Amino acid sequence: MRSCLLFCFSVWIAVFSHGQDSSVQIDNAGAVRIMQLRRDGPTRVRYPDALPSLLELMNERSLANFDPDPLFIESLADERLFEHPVLYVNCDELPNFDFSSEENEALRRYMKLGGFVYLDAGIKASFLGTDLGHSYAAWEERAEVRQWFEQLFPDQPFSPLPRNHEIFRTFYKGLPDNEYLRLEEDQKRLPDTVLTFVEQEKWPQGTYSMVGIKVNDRLACVASPICAMGWGRDEFGAWIPPISFRVRESAEDFDETLQVASFAGQTYEVTREDGLKDEIYLVPGNRPLWVKEPTGRWRIFKYYSGEEISNYAHSFYARLGMNVFLYALLN
Amino acid sequence: MDFAKKRGLAMMGVRILPLVFALGISKLVYSQDVISPVSTEGNQTENNQTELTLPAMRSTIDNTLNQASQKLKSSKVEERVGAAKLLGKYANAQVSLLLIGALDDSSELVRRAVMVSLVEHFNNGSPIYEQALVEKIFSKIGDPDVEVRRETSALIPRLIPGLMRSGMERIQVNGRSILRSIPGKLRQDLQDLANQALIDPDSIVRQNVLKHHFSLRFQMESQTFARLLGDKDVSVLLVALDQARMYAAQSGTYDQMEALTKHSDVGVRAKLARTVQSLGRSFPQYRKILRILTNDPVDEVATLSAVDLARLGERVSNEMIDRIIAYLSKAKGLFGKAESLFYSLSALGSDAKRIYKALLEHPSASMRAQAWVRHLSLSEGWKNASSWRDALQDRDLKVRKGVLSLLRGRVEQINRNDLSYLIKSRHVEVRSFASELLLVAEKEVVKECFFDLLIDEDSLVRSTTLRALAKIQADGWVDLHARSLKDKDYAIQRAAMDGLLGDHQVGVPALLKYLRQYPAERISTLARRELQQMGINP
Structure with a gap:
């Protein structure tokens, strides 16, 4: 793995430097530095520990060499953009999606020259409102992101990444097992219903809802529901902050019951992986209640929290984050 | 005994009244809450989520709850599970009561669904404070099913207000009847269950109960705590170390903590160092553990322990300072344990100078920035420009800004x-x-x-x-400023105006002259207003 990484890093760097006609900045004794866009400086930071923790974790768990100190840029017109291969953007931290034409041109050029853009929270259902900590795994980018990138690449819309895409298995494959989670062999990782849903529907084989844009036949940008909430660790290695799960559960008579159950909210459509639409029932400002699926099946949303849920979710998001960043450097 | 009976009756009244009240209110609210068919046509929202037209026939809240409560008594497990899940969506006291009534269901699937729905009620603005009901929920900490026990243990913080309610009792003192407060206390049988949960086979349950046992106002036996300090699960251990102060003086705690100096997990040893540092002031014998940890093979643990000892007043050897320099020089950045260590270095006093100086060329910008600031602070380097000139040519803005903040106002x-x-x-x-x-x-x-x-x-x-x-x-500053008022750049005009305004004798007349010559310039309006505020009519 190490030799593979080093080889690819040097190949990438060579390609990138050639195209850009300037050298890639390798600080910290050869470490790759990840850039993060923060339009408002440190004033709108939702998960300050997230990216540094993930970079540190990648250094611990793989033989990759990342500088755990991200380079924060406030504008895409910053000349340092072209000195580093990966740009991370937490879309929930952006005050708006208004970018000047100069910035858009810089980003377009960056992606054309080999830069990779990771739009965290680039997928987000509007009905989640201001509760930024929530994600909803739709299979299309949020409207603001679509409008932004239409200015950059009008002929290249985002398209869903298939579950068998290499990005989901660049380094880790599958979901965390008991050994990874440091649990006893016979210890329950998750409640039964949760585990079944997670393994079969939520994150099958460690995949997630992602969309991307290809530039020159290379995946140059991906957008995902918020993942940064799962990356933070405190100084003793414990995950922060706690995360809870939303799962869909069924019951024998839900198809009849939920169809007529008392309800005083609104319904929304969300695009599924297969392109069909789920019909979500929710009272605005609250968590979604239940869903009518395109098959005609009705299921209820249940929320699980607790140490085991949080640890599992963190492990998943961290593994996914590692896969994305390493993919960005290897491809 | 009489008092106890009286108290029991009084408490029952206290418990039932709010429940009846809550049920009455909820009935009132819901009787008005008949849901008519809703139609929201073509209301487009962001992200292509479209509000749809709802199906024509929806039941009323009363009918929905009645049906679910009937199903909760069904002989079919699946129906009971479905009803329990559905009831989680209707958070109110009446529904909570229905769910609590099903907590002893023979099927663990139903009990799990009930617990998850009760958690939903707590999270959706319908917490339960009624002590008898909360005690019933808490008793599921002893459920045979591990999922139920986990859910219950995770809910403890939300149950505490109801569990720990204090009360009043009326007693006779010298023939006079007086009211006396009774502190909230966990019922003895529940306390036994909680004690049992501390040695639960499931680590999540152990961890949750351990974390909250102090709020439940009971103290475990010293051997139980010592056992938890030897727990196989790292998360349980980290929580146990958080609670060590309460049991530090008890037998067995010290030995178990000393044994942790050999634990395989670096995070545990680092946490041990931090815990012992805090204990070291009140319990000097614990400093020995810090001394042991200074020989830890992992630099970050050894160096953290050494600095912690320095905080307690012990001198750090030159060899250890070399080790700190080596560790921080290898650190990728000012982050995690390296960050903790760095910010603890002030405990070394002037001994830290050598460390900061060694880090001035560190590859990480954040480390360089802080090293420069501390180095200049400790050595009063602002007095000599040769000390800080190089820092201002650093390639990273963070370093330059950090040093400039320190220098501003200090350079003489x-x-x-x-x-x-x-x-x-x-x-x-x-x-x-x-x-x-x-x-x-x-x-x-x-x-x-x-x-x-x-x-x-x-x-x-x-x-x-x-x-x-x-x-x-x-x-020649006045002429210079007067000319600068004609600059194209507004920032220059503004600086020139501010400068002239600051001098009544020559500056203000020069500004007045400009205003007479250029009354319609962009800066002129502002200048006139400033002058008027000074009592000068331009």
């Missing part, structure tokens, strides 16, 4: 060479700082250097220079 003099060096910098904030330093430069030096700053390509540097020149009233 600057010579020609140093000022020229700053003026030639390619970084605008450094050149701007050079402009500020005109305030402390000798008159001759100002005379030689200010022109380079006035023709700087950056308006911030030029405007800062103007402000400095006005402040020191350098030769």
Whole structure:
């Protein structure tokens, strides 16, 4: 793995430097530095520990060499953009999606020259409102992101990444097992219903809802529901902050019951992986209640929290984050 | 005994009344809450989520709840599970009561669904404070099913207000009847269950109960705590270390904590160091553990322990300082344990100087920035420009900004060479700082250097220079400012205006003259207002 990484890093760097006609900045004794866009400086930071923790974790768990100190840029017109291969953007931290034409041109050029853009929270259902900590795994980018990138690449819309895409298995494959989670062999990782849903529907084989844009036949940008909430660790290695799960559960008579159950909210459509639409029932400002699926099946949303849920979710998001960043450097 | 009976009856009344009240209210609310068919046509929202037209026939809340409560009594497990899940969506006291009634269901699937729905009620604005009901929920900490126990243990913080309710009792003292408060206390049988949960086979349950046992107002036996300090699960161990202070004086705790110095997990040993550092003041014997940890094979644990000992007043050896330098030099950045260690170095006093100096060339910008700031602070380096000149040429803005923040207001003099060096910098904030330093430069030096700053390509540097020149009233400053009022750049005009306004004798007349000549210029309106506020009518 190490030799593979080093080889690819040097190949990438060579390609990138050639195209850009300037050298890639390798600080910290050869470490790759990840850039993060923060339009408002440190004033709108939702998960300050997230990216540094993930970079540190990648250094611990793989033989990759990342500088755990991200380079924060406030504008895409910053000349340092072209000195580093990966740009991370937490879309929930952006005050708006208004970018000047100069910035858009810089980003377009960056992606054309080999830069990779990771739009965290680039997928987000509007009905989640201001509760930024929530994600909803739709299979299309949020409207603001679509409008932004239409200015950059009008002929290249985002398209869903298939579950068998290499990005989901660049380094880790599958979901965390008991050994990874440091649990006893016979210890329950998750409640039964949760585990079944997670393994079969939520994150099958460690995949997630992602969309991307290809530039020159290379995946140059991906957008995902918020993942940064799962990356933070405190100084003793414990995950922060706690995360809870939303799962869909069924019951024998839900198809009849939920169809007529008392309800005083609104319904929304969300695009599924297969392109069909789920019909979500929710009272605005609250968590979604239940869903009518395109098959005609009705299921209820249940929320699980607790140490085991949080640890599992963190492990998943961290593994996914590692896969994305390493993919960005290897491809 | 009489008192106890009376108290029991009184408490029952207290418990039932709010429940009846809550049920009445909820009935009132829901009787009005008949849901009519809703139609929201074509209301487009962001992200292509479209509000749809709802199906025509929806049941009322009463009907929905009645049906679910009937199903909760069904002989079919699946129906009971479905009803329990559905009831989670209707958070109110009446529904909570229905769910609590199903907590002893024979099927663990139903009990799980009930617990998850009760958690939903707590999270959706319908917490339960009724002590009898909360005690019933808490009793599921002893459920045979591990999922139910986990859910219950995770819910403990939400149950505590109801569990720990204090009360009042009426007693007779010297023939007089008086009211006396009774502190909230966990019922003995529940306390036994909680104690049992501390040695639960499931680590999540152990961890949750351990974390909250203090709020449940009971203390475990010393051997139980010692056992938890030897737990196989790292998360349980980390929580146990958090609670160590309460049991530090008890037998077995010290030995178990000393044994943790050999634990395989670095995080545990680091946490041990931090815990022992805190205990070291009250329980000096625990300092021995820190001394053991200074020999830890992992640098971060050893160095953290050494610095913690320094905080307790013990001197750190030169060898350990070398080890700290080696560790921080290898650290990728100012993050995690390296960050904790770095910010603890102040405990070393002047011994830390050598460490900061060694980190001035660190590859990480954040480390360099802090090292420079601390180095200059400890050595009073702002007194000598040669100490900080190099920092201002650092490639990273973070370093330059950090050092500039420290220097501003502290530098008392600057010579020609140093000022020229700053003026030639390619970084605008450094050149701007050079402009500020005109305030402390000798008159001759100002005379030689200010022109380079006035023709700087950056308006911030030029405007800062103007402000400095006005402040020191350098030769010819009034003419210079008067001319600068005609500059195209508003920042320059503004700096010139501010400078002239600051001098009544010559500055203000020059500004008045400008206003007479150029009454319609952009800066003129503001200048007139400023002058009027000073009592001068332009």
